[in-house]
Amino acid sequence: MQILFLNSLAKKKWGGGEKWMIMAASGLERRGHGIVVGCADKSVISKKAQALNLTTVPVSFKTDFDVPGFIRLLFALKKYHFDIIICGQNKDTKIASIAVRLVGGAKVIARHGLQLIRKKFKYHFFFTRMIDGIITNSASIKKEYESYGWFHPGFVKVIYNGFTAPAGVASFDFRTQFDLPGDALVMFSAGRLASQKGFEVLIDAAEEGHKKGYNWYFFIAGKGKLRDELENRVKSKGLQSRVRFLGFVEDVLPYVKGADIFVLPSFYEGMPNAVMEAMGLGKCCVVTAVNGSVELIEDGLDGILVEPRSSTALFNGLERVSRDRQVRESMGEAAAAKIRSSFSEEEMIDNFESYLIDKLEKTDSIN
CATH class of the missing domain: 3.40.50.2000 (Glycogen Phosphorylase B;)
Structure with missing residues (x-):
């Protein structure tokens, strides 16, 4: 053809x-x-x-x-x-x-x-x-x-x-590169800094986690029109050390692999490549229950689905997996197996x- x-x-x-x-x-x-x-x-x-x-x-x-x-x-x-x-x-x-x-x-x-x-x-x-x-x-x-x-x-x-995970993806060392405490839990997200992606909801969930004493650190890769607005939102909440914007990243896979949890707070999606890639790398994902994400993830088995546009729901989803490393690893393994078998x-x-x-x-x- x-x-x-x-x-x-x-x-x-x-x-x-x-x-x-x-x-x-x-x-x-x-x-x-x-x-x-x-x-x-x-x-x-x-x-x-x-x-x-x-x-x-x-x-x-x-x-x-x-x-x-x-x-x-x-x-x-x-x-x-x-x-x-x-x-x-x-x-x-x-x-x-x-x-x-x-x-x-x-x-x-x-x-x-x-x-x-x-x-x-x-x-x-x-x-x-x-x-x-x-x-x-x-x-x-x-x-x-x-x-x-x-x-x-x-x-x-x-x-x-x-998505087929390439061999030999090296993990980005967030803790060393950003001088994080040893008990820090690293949350990574990626996407255009646009209203569709719901990053303001992620920032509000980060604030809730900080207030409740969780040692969560959020890193967002991507560029877009809302960067200044989102950074101002972070500053207004005093979260500059907890929520960081990385700008455009050519290859996000090392960042995904180096994180503890992948987060996608989108208001709507098609079939999100970012979630598929994170699952393929064996990462525990907490994402909003929209469009293709619902077709990718079975809640509680190979990831966590949360109500869109709700910082409380996102916080609860993150809290659900942040407490137990074995739960995160089990979900990540199930996610990777699903991508290999059904979404290669x-x-x-x-x-x-x-x-x-x-x-x-x-x-x-x-x-």
Whole structure:
């Protein structure tokens, strides 16, 4: 198959959807498929793709009506004769669906790692008449989309993210690097510093833990618009020594492995890569019970699920596992076993490849 992965994310941005895209593209290329990544020139995406020797083309769109980008896409379609285009953003989906009607007949698949459409007229035409399918990483998103009554059975397909823990991940030594006391319990979290991620709730839970005498230390990796606001919240509570922001971290796995507990207080997610990676490394996870997290974790067995948007619930979840190291280790071992058996990278590639082959072998009717 000749496959174009198209993603118009801004040059300096990088997230879970882009991480999945590069993983999927690389995995399919290893299996002999022709892969091209369309993205902004000199973007983080292009650099990540090129580091894996994937072919890239400078095709991306600033708006839904980006004429120069549209023309570049037409040239790419003529040059590579793609069978399938995988679109990461809604504008990619809209523009690609028009382009294939002018040049070639590639199937257009929208990939939604988060809920990107709602039951509104502006989405109905393109997503029911112009594309060939939607893949998502969460059964909850599939259920939401199917509730619209727009799509025929099988049009929305769940393909879970995948993760295989690399060998030899070294643990980051938080205690030495930050001069922590020997009995410190290290909590690590990672994600964009945006309202979706719920870090203000984490800060409030940290305050509650501090008031009750727990020796908890929180470290947050990531960058975003809310950093100043979040740091001010920490200062206002006198928690500067207990909650620290690490900024962008290129490779978070050593930090995950070096922590005692991984925390994700998100208000909503698709299938959170960060949680999957922490579980794959055998880490006890305390996360909010949203979307894909509920599909990953069985509460009390391989992690802890807590009510979203509640600092009290998050504090209670952290307290639940902070008291007993054996409980944390048992949950971590169960989590790692689950990822190996049900959410490996190769299983994800298997499912994705089978889906694409099936799409090419039959013509889907769209309502």
